[in-house]
Amino acid sequence: MAMNGTQGYRPGLVDLATGQISREIFVNDDIYAQEQERVFARSWLFVGHESQIPNPGDFFVSRMGEESVILCRDRAGQVHVFLNSCRHRGMKVCRYDDGNTTVFTCPYHGWSYGTDGALVGVPYFREAYRSELDKAKWGLVEVAQLACYKGTVWANWDAGAPPFLEYLGEFRRFLDLILDGWDGREGQAELLGGVQKWLIPCNWKFPAENFSGDSYHNISHRSVDLVGAGPSGKSRRDYGELNASRKLHVTIPDRGHQTITYLMPKDHIPQAAYQNSPEVAEYFRHCEEERRKRPGANSRLIGAPGEIFPNVALLPRQPRTLAVWHPKSAHQTEVWRFFFVDRAAPQEVKNFLRDYYIRYSGPAGMTEQDDMENWNYAHAASRGVIARRHPYTYEMGMGHAVEDYEFEGFRMPGRVIDITTAQASEEPMRNLYGRWAQFMEAESWDELMGWRKNAPREAVAAK
């Protein structure tokens, strides 16, 4: 399959009818350039967490696609996301990772912006500009839309995109699994430590696909299982409850989000976990009991790897972390990994989890090293002229997803493949690339909100 002009991504490159996808979408520089406009300039992207900017003047320099952005809280307490580029000649106005400031000053010619983005300082404004420059027109470029959801901050450059919660759709409950407390209380997450950042030599879609729910690659982590890096000294995680659960691939087809999730039976009993520390084990036992007392269906779910389209990966539990796959080029990705704990958790629990998290994830994490080795070599081995002629197969489980999946009174949203016995499917990857192809073909968001055509207007407005 060769690239077929600028159109025809689905028939030419992402063929969901046969379950084949061209390697070109991973290694072709022209496709990568189009992705920046068609995917990253109009998707909701994760930029940070409010706990990183608690005070007026606090800022955290983040990324949206290839571009540097500033997440900051202005002097009045309002949260903003700005393009980190001076309006005069483009120099970065902030070159720190984070901090507190009254102004963002460009070091090139000295233009200076307030934390609300307004242009406040122009050298020789009276003399050289003769007071004729309209400062109000030349503030920092601000995102078209911004959403704060349970502490997380998301932004979108496209004013025509749907609001964030509508963009999430029914995937919201899976994001809640990482942001709500271990005991089920809403929005208890805070960042633990700093953000781990590192470069990997592969296209951003390799990790995005993997975290969409690739349970087929578990053999890669066999060595970690054998080492017993988990919080009970066995395997990678505590799997006790998983053995009694339904293991599901859940995809939200019209949104492009997907995940593995474990659905526990009714009236299940919490299993022992975190056995490397009696105090931590007791804390989580208590939290699990509390979680089961709370109303709401999420008490029967155990979160597992998932992906919010396009480039945000979730791991709601063991470890509890969120990753962003920032594109740097067709052949390089900058990974940012954020770790979460409940802000009210005892310090001993946070310390225990810090050790476990970095043992598992990040550039030094044993499991993430396994993954990176796979992605990096797969990318390199797909760049050659011969390799590009041969598509990858994503046929596993085709035709076996169902809607209205139900287990002991719990109805799961989206399209579901029960992989309790099958162990794996490639439905999540087909969902990811199907949505990716829609974005690459669509001229605007009007073509990307198929759900609105069938939904009553008031239902859409309510979202």
Add this chain to the structure above:
Amino acid sequence: MSDPINIRDLAPGTTVVLLSGAEAEIVDNPKDGVWLFARYLKSPDDPGLIGQEEMIFAQDVVDTRS
């Protein structure tokens, strides 16, 4: 030409003398090395500035008075 002044070292309360001959008292220093927030005390060229608070550009600062 006098030596350049490192405005990052100037504390609020310090009076700066500007190229135009004006004088202003620092009210805040963002310590970016480029700007000061200051209130005009004297302004021979434009008396209307006296009492106003403005951002002062580093290259306009030629001297200080404590």
